[in-house]
Amino acid sequence: MENEELNWRLRVFDSLSYPTLIIKPDYTLESANRRFFEIFGQRAEEIKGEKCYQFFYGTENPCNSKNCPLVRVLHTKQGYTLPWRNKDRWEDRVFSPILDDDGEVAYIIESIRDVTRIKKLESELSGIKELISRVVHSSASAIIAADKKGGMQLMNPAAKELFKVGDNARHIKNAEQLYPPGKAKEIMSMLRDENTGGKGKLSGIRTNIVAADGEEITVELSAAIIYDDDDNESATMAIYNDLRKKLEIEKQLKEAQKQLAQSEKMASLGQLAAGVAHEINNPLTGILMYAGMIMEHLDENSQLRRDIECIIEDANRCREIVKSLLAYSRSSDSKRSIIHVNDLVEQSFKLTRDQKIFRNIHIEKQLSEEMMLLNVDTNKLSQVIINLVINAADAMDGEGRLTVRTCRDKSAQKIFLEISDTGYGISEENLSKIFDPFFSTKPRGKSTGLGLSIAYGIVEEHGGRISVKETGPGGTTFLLELPQYIPAEE
Ligand SMILES: Nc1ncnc2c1ncn2[C@@H]1O[C@H](COP(=O)(O)OP(=O)(O)O)[C@@H](O)[C@H]1O
Ligand SMILES: [Mg+2]
Structure with missing residues (x-):
């Protein structure tokens, strides 16, 4: 019975798929399993009685090293694993004590496990980890990760720059700090x-x-919750792309589209106006001529004469309008000269x-002393300025302060001319219409509503811009922007 039990144990020992050795506490090799002999190419008789240092190192004396696994196991009476490298082969040498009835170490079993495959996987994995961390580090997008409670775990250099935290991201106690109040919670519930x-x-x-200095920055955010193997939330990560530049470009584009729409409107209205003006001009000449002839036959004091005078006055007014309309549309023939603004x-x-x-x-x-030359049709531009000045005076009902300012933007090569009044301002509703031909809020007969539309056409023809910079009950400021003339260098 006892023999059978022993046989059984030996068979288990021999069937172990990794080489295994039994060593006595005095370092004598006691036995080894079949796999051991297969690998080390020796027979049982040859190793029995040999000391481990003789077998493994070919020396006659124990190494007495503190790091010797046998010494450790004898001392601690606990298992110990020694990682071992043999050329391309990685091994875990596992030493386990076998205790006798008194709890003393009777034998030590040494198993040699080939862990080369695991080691290779481990090194591949750490390579991948390293690569991922480099990718995150060098990403142009800001990337952060936070644990379940919002504690910051990762902030790549782009994120440090976006949030303006410098190299010291430690003062960010919680990811909530990175958003306006309530926003982080909202994002989490969306997630x-x-x-x-x-x-x-x-x-x-x-x-x-919200950056560290309090600036709110508009970004495009992509975020994800990171789940562990049991599908529990373990962290959150977020990627941000700064939208400031994009928004600025969008704004400029919108502005340009608005301008374009306005100039298209003006161009087609201009053509229409020119056509109408031509058509009206001839009959007007007839009206004035015949009215003049009738008047010659009428008494100084007759009622009819006063009526005819009204006809002539109104017809003259029409002629004025026609003249401005023609000026407005006949913008191609201009005589340019160089003049200081x-x-x-x-x-x-x-x-x-x-x-x-x-x-x-x-x-x-308030005229700047800087060098601010323009290459313009001075008659036309004078007309623009006069229109603006008369409008300003109208808005103030003849009483107030009119300020004219000139300055330039050297790098943009632009010259600015501002005309401000302390008049009644322009209502929100009218603001989009003031440059339309015939739009006027003034009493009929007093004005044509053509002033600003003509100014608009002229300024545009010069590659400039006219706009309302500011308006309100306290007054209005019109802004003219014109390209600066830079004399060619000798
Ligand atoms: N400085 C200003 N302050 C207030 N409103 C203004 C000013 N300039 C122009 N406007 C408004 O724009 C309208 C159009 O101006 P404009 O084209 O010059 O025509 P008009 O002066 O003949 O009315 C004016 O009727 C007025 O309502
Ligand atoms: Mg006017």
């Missing part, structure tokens, strides 16, 4: 909601983040100086 992008994922939503201002103001409406208006000139 958990199946209806917004899929469970645990959000992609490309526009939101604001301040001289242009002085010239234009001279033409308005004697008008009654300016008597109670204080005119303030």
Whole structure:
């Protein structure tokens, strides 16, 4: 019976698929299993009685090293694993004590396990980890990861830059700090909601983040919850793309589209106006001529004569309008010359100086001394300035302060001319219509509503812009932007 038991144990020992050796506490080799002999090419008789240091190192004395696994196991009476490298082969040498009835180490079993495959996988994995961490590190998108409670776990350099935390990201106690109040919670609940992008994922939503200096920055956010193997939330990660530049371009594009729409409108209205003006011009000449002839036959004091005078007055008015319309549409023939913007201002103001409406208006000139040359049709641009100045005086009812300012943007090579008044301002509703031909809020007969539309056409023809910079109950500022003339260098 006992023999059978022993046989059985020996068979188990021999069937172990990894080489295994039994060593006595005095370092004598006791026995080894079949696999051991297969690998080391020796027979049982040859190793029995040999010391481990003789067998493994070919020395006659124990190494007495503190690191000797046998010494450790004898001392601790616990198993010990020694990682071992043999050329391309990685081994785990596992030493386990066999204790006798008194709890003393009777034998030590040494199993040699080939872990080369696992080691290779491990090194591949660490290579992949390393690669991922490099990818994250060098990504142009800002990437962060936070644990379940919001504690920051990762912030790549792009994120540090976006959030302006410098190299010290430690003062960020919680991911909530990175968003405006309440936003982080909102994002988390969106992440958990199946209806917004899929469970645990959000992609490309526009939101604001808060940088360390308090600036709110609009970004595009993609985020994900990271689940562990048991499907529990273990962390969250987010990728941000700064949208500031994109938004700025979008804004400029919108502005350009608005401008384009306005100039298209003006161009087609201009053509129409020119056509109408031509058609009206001839009959007007007839009306004026016949009215003049009738008048010659009428008494000084007759009622009819006063009626005819009204006809002539109105017809003359029509003629004025037709004249402006033609000026407005006949913009191609212009005579350009080079003039300092301040001289242009002085010239234009001279033409308005004697008008009654300016008597109670204080005119303030803030003209920059810089070199600000224009290459323009001075007559036409004077007309623009005069239109703006008369509008300003109208808006102030002849009483207030009119300021004219000139300056330039050197790098953009632009010259600015501003005309501000302290008048009643322009209502939100009218703001989009003031440049339309015939739009006027002034009493009929007093004005044509053509001033600003003509100004618009002229400024555009010069590659410039005219716009309302500011308006409100306190007054209005019109802004003219014109390209600066840069004389060619010798
Ligand atoms: N400086 C200003 N302040 C207030 N409203 C203005 C000003 N300039 C222009 N507007 C408004 O724009 C309208 C159109 O101006 P404009 O084309 O010059 O025609 P008009 O002066 O003949 O009415 C004006 O009727 C007025 O309502
Ligand atoms: Mg006007």
